[in-house]
Amino acid sequence: MAGGAGLTSTPAAATPSAEDRGLPESIGRPGPTAYHRLNPLTKATLATTTAIAAVVIGGLIGPLLLLAVLVVVPAVAASVLGRLARTALLLALPIAISAVLVNVFFFPGGQTELLRIGPVVATAEGLAFALEILVRIMAISGAITLFYLTTRPADLVVDLERRGVSPRVAFVANASVQTVPAMVERAAQITDAQRARGLDTEGSVWRRARGIVPIVGPVILGSIAEVEERTLALEARAFSRPGRRTLLWTPPDSPAQALLRWALVAGLVALIVARVLGAL
Amino acid sequence: MIVRWVAALAAFVVVAFVGIVVIGDFSTDAAGDSWALVAALGLLAAFIAYALVEYLQTGGFGSIAAQFDMRTLVLMPIAIAINIILGAAVANALKIPIYLDSIGTILVGALAGPIPGALTGFLANILWQYVIPPPFQGTVAAPFAIVAAVIGLLAGLFARAGWLRPRPDRPAGQLAIGAVLALAVVAGLALYAYTRFYTETFEFFNPDTTDPLFVVLGWLIAALFAAFIIGFLLLLFVRRDLTVAYVTVAGVITGVIAALISAPISANLFSGVTGSGTDFLVAAFRQAGSDIQAATFQQGLLSDPVDKLVTFFVVYLVLNAMARRTKARFPQGELLLEAEEPGTADEGEWRGAPA
Numbered sequence: 126m127a128g129g130a131g132l133t134s135t136p137a138a139a140t141p142s143a144e145d146r147g148l149p150e151s152i153g154r155p156g157p158t159a160y161h162r163l164n165p166l167t168k169a170t171l172a173t174t175t176a177i178a179a180v181v182i183g184g185l186i187g188p189l190l191l192l193a194v195l196v197v198v199p200a201v202a203a204s205v206l207g208r209l210a211r212t213a214l215l216l217a218l219p220i221a222i223s224a225v226l227v228n229v230f231f232f233p234g235g236q237t238e239l240l241r242i243g244p245v246v247a248t249a250e251g252l253a254f255a256l257e258i259l260v261r262i263m264a265i266s267g268a269i270t271l272f273y274l275t276t277r278p279a280d281l282v283v284d285l286e287r288r289g290v291s292p293r294v295a296f297v298a299n300a301s302v303q304t305v306p307a308m309v310e311r312a313a314q315i316t317d318a319q320r321a322r323g324l325d326t327e328g329s330v331w332r333r334a335r336g337i338v339p340i341v342g343p344v345i346l347g348s349i350a351e352v353e354e355r356t357l358a359l360e361a362r363a364f365s366r367p368g369r370r371t372l373l374w375t376p377p378d379s380p381a382q383a384l385l386r387w388a389l390v391a392g393l394v395a396l397i398v399a400r401v402l403g404a405l
Numbered sequence: 406m407i408v409r410w411v412a413a414l415a416a417f418v419v420v421a422f423v424g425i426v427v428i429g430d431f432s433t434d435a436a437g438d439s440w441a442l443v444a445a446l447g448l449l450a451a452f453i454a455y456a457l458v459e460y461l462q463t464g465g466f467g468s469i470a471a472q473f474d475m476r477t478l479v480l481m482p483i484a485i486a487i488n489i490i491l492g493a494a495v496a497n498a499l500k501i502p503i504y505l506d507s508i509g510t511i512l513v514g515a516l517a518g519p520i521p522g523a524l525t526g527f528l529a530n531i532l533w534q535y536v537i538p539p540p541f542q543g544t545v546a547a548p549f550a551i552v553a554a555v556i557g558l559l560a561g562l563f564a565r566a567g568w569l570r571p572r573p574d575r576p577a578g579q580l581a582i583g584a585v586l587a588l589a590v591v592a593g594l595a596l597y598a599y600t601r602f603y604t605e606t607f608e609f610f611n612p613d614t615t616d617p618l619f620v621v622l623g624w625l626i627a628a629l630f631a632a633f634i635i636g637f638l639l640l641l642f643v644r645r646d647l648t649v650a651y652v653t654v655a656g657v658i659t660g661v662i663a664a665l666i667s668a669p670i671s672a673n674l675f676s677g678v679t680g681s682g683t684d685f686l687v688a689a690f691r692q693a694g695s696d697i698q699a700a701t702f703q704q705g706l707l708s709d710p711v712d713k714l715v716t717f718f719v720v721y722l723v724l725n726a727m728a729r730r731t732k733a734r735f736p737q738g739e740l741l742l743e744a745e746e747p748g749t750a751d752e753g754e755w756r757g758a759p760a
Contacts, residue, residue, distance in 0.1 A: 169535070180674060212539060219497065220544050220680030227678050231691035233700070245692070258676050266544055269534060278536035291466070293478055294528075300482035301489075301532050305541055308486045341491070345508075346726055348483045353731065355479045365475050 156275065160203035164378040165281035166288070167386055171195060172272035174389045179264035181393075181400050185257055188264040196267040205274045209267065212274065217266040221259055228255035278302045280376050287375045296364070304348075312344045409458045416454035420447040441665035445551050448558075469520065476735055477517040484509025485529040488553075492533070493541040496681035502704075503712035504681070507556050511659075511720045514560030515569050516735040522557030529553060545679055552667040556659055556713070560720075563655040564737055569721060571743050572647035583650035584641050588634065590654045594661050595630075598706045602699065626707070633714075648721065656717035660710030668705040669698070677701035683708050 156162045175195045179188040200206045228251050235248025279299060286295040316324075319339050325332045359365075424443030456466055492506025510529060514522025527550045534547035563569065575583075641649045671677050676697050677687045683704055690700035724732065724741055732738040 172535075216539060216542060216544055220675065220678060223678040223680050223684040224675055227684055227688045227691070228676055231688045233691055233694070233696040254676070258678075262544070262675065272535065273538075273542070281536065291470070293470070293473055294524075297478060297481045297485070297528060298532060298536075300479075301485040301528070302536055304482045304486035305489055305537055308483075308490055309541075312490070342726075345487060345723055348487070349480070349723075349727060349731070352476060352479045352483065356476045359479065360475055 158203045160199055161275045162377070163275075164376050164382050165276050165284045166378075167382045168272050168276050169281060170386045170389050171199070172268040174393045175268035176265040178393055178396055179261050179268075181396050183257065183261075185260055188260040192260070192264045192267055196264070196271055200267075200271055203271075203275050205271070208274055209270055213263070213266045213270040216270060217262050221262055224258045224262060225255045228252075228258060283372060283374070284376045284378075287372055292370060308344060308348060311347065312340060315343050315347075316340050408462070409455045412458040413451035413455040417447040417451040420450040439669045441662060442551075442669045445555050445666045449551060449554070472518055472520045472736070474517075474736060477513070477521050480513055480516065480735070481521065481525050481528070484513045484525050485532060487512070488526075488529045489533050489537055489541055489543070493543065496543075496679070497540070502682040502686050502708050503715065504683075504708070505712065505716060507553060507713070508716050508719055508723075510553055510557040511560040511716055512723060514557045515564040515720060515724060515741060516732065516737055517561070518565065518737050519558045519561030521736075522561040523554040524557070526550070526553030526555075526557035545675065548670050548674055549667055552663050552670070555666060556663055559659045559662065560655075560717075561737070563651075563659075564740055567740050568648070568651040568655050569724065569741055570648065571725065571741075572651075573743065574645050575647045577642070579647060580641055580645065580650075583647050584638060587650035587653045588637070591657050594657055594710070598661065602702050602706055629711075652717050652721050653714065656714035657710045659717070660713035661706065663713060664702070664705030664709035667709070668702045671705070672698045672701040677704065 160168075175191055179191050182188060182191070196209075197206065200209045229247050230242075230245050230251065232248050232251025232254060235246070235250040237249035238246055239249055239252065240247040279302075282295045282299050285298075286292055319336070324336050324339055421443055424439075424446065456469060459466060459468060487509035488506050491508060492504060495501065495503070495505045506529075507526065510522060510526040513525040530543070530546040530550035530553045533541075533543040534545075537543070637649070637653060641647075668677075671679065677700055678684045686704040686707060687700050690703040691697070695703060729742060732741050
C-alpha cells in the first residue's frame, strides 16, 4: 500500500510530454492555424451540437452532410484531416464493428434474407439500419475528435473558469486530465515491481486474471494515500480562499464567435423542435 | 431556503410533465420503460433549478459548495481517473459483459456524500468523452453522464444511511436474518425484472425452444445465480460481517436503477451496442426475438446489477483497507467506521485494572 505512494510524487512530474511541463510556455502559446486559435468553447459547442444533431436528424444523408460540412471542412482548415481520420476511426472501431455485426445479423423483424450462417441470418433491413448507426457513430466520433485534436484541455478549463465556472470544478477537471497518465504510469511501475517479485503476467487467462488484484489494489490504495499530502499542499497555497482569483491568461474570444455559438445552439433547438413536431 | 426547494420541485414536475407528453402514455410498451430516465432528468433539472435560485438569492453556491471540502476535491480527480482507466481497460481489452467504470464514483459517494458522488460520476463521463487522450478516450461516455450521476447519488445515500459501516463478528442468528432479508430483496427485484422484461420473448428453461443457444444461456444464468448465492452465504458466514448483506442489497438496487435509466439512452443512440462485451448479450437477446428496446433492457438488467454488485464489494474492500483516520477525515467518513460499543472504552478498563 505504501509502496505505491512514493513512486510518482507530483502530477506535474508525470505528464506525458515534455512540452506540457513548462506551463507558462504551453498555456499562452497560440495554435498553429486559425481554427486552433478559435475560442475553446466555440469548438466545444460545434462538436456537441454536431454530435447531437447527427442523432436528432437520423437517416443516412443528414449525418453524412454534417460530417462533411461541420467536421471535414474545419479539419481541412486546421490541417489535421489525416490525424483526424486515423484517431476517429481507431476510436470508433470497436463500437462500429459491434453495431454492424449486431444489426446486420440480429435485426428484429428483418425479412429480406441476404446470407445464412447456421441459425444466424443477415437481413437487408438490418444492413440498412446498421449503415444508419454507422454514419451516426462516424459523425459523433469525428466531431469530438476534431475538438480533441485542436484544443488543449487546460485552455478549455481556463476559459470556463473565466466565464464563472467554480475554480473548484476547474481544478477537478484539470487534475483529472493529469491524473490519468500519472496513474497509468504508476500501474506500469507497480506491474514491474510485482513481476520482479515473481508475479506471472503473461501465462494463461486465469493466471493473468489472478494478477489483477496485486496490481489494481496498490494503484487504488496508493493513489488514495496521496490525497492527504495533496490536500495539505493545496491548503498551504490558499486554494480554499474565498472570492475570485485573477487568471494570468485566458484564450481570446470575439463577439462574432459568441454569435456563432448562440446560432449553433439555436439551430440545434430548432432542429429538435422540428423533429418533435414531425416536420422533418 | 423554502423558495429553492419549491423551485426544485417545480422543475422536477415540469420535466416529468414534458417527458410524459413527449414519450406518450406510460402504459404503451416501449415508452413505459422510460420512466426511470424521465425521473433522472427531472432530478437533474431540480438540482439546476435549486442552484440557480440559490445563485440569484446569494450570488454564490454556498450550500452546495459546503459539500465539497478540500479533501473531497482532491479525491475526485483520483476517483475519475480510476473510473476511466478501469472502464476503458475492461471495455477495450477484457470483453466481459460488465463495465467496472463506477468504482471511483461509488467511492466518492461513500466517503463524501450524495452530491459529490453525483458530480464525480457526471464529470467523469463528460471528461472521458471530451478531453481524455486515446487510448482511454471513451466513444459513448457523455450520453451516460446522467446514469453515472444517479449511481454516485445512490452510493452517497446508502453510505449516509450507514449501510457501508462494518459490522464484524455478529452472532449467527443475526447473520441468518440478514442473509434471508438480502436474498429476499434480490429475489424480489429479479422477479420484477423477469416478469416485466423477459417473459414475453423467451422462457429460460423451455425444452421445446428451437434454439439450443438459449438453453445454454438459460443454464448459464442459473449457474451464475447459484454461484452468487453460494458466494454470498460463504462471504457472510466466513467473514461474519453483516455488512455483506447490506452491500449486496445496495449493489443490486443501484444496478437495477442504472439499467432502467441507461437502457433507453443506449437503445435510441446506437441501437443498444456500446463496443464492449455487453454487445454479445444484446445480440443473444435479439436472436431470441426481442426488439431493439427490449433487448437493451434485458442486457442492462443482467449486466448492471452484477456490475454494481462487484463494484460495491470492491469499494467496500477498499474502504476496509483504508486507515481509520484517513476515512474519518472525509465528510461522511464517520459513517464508515465500526460503531463503538458503549462501555468498552479503553480508559475505563485501564483505570480499573490492578497495577
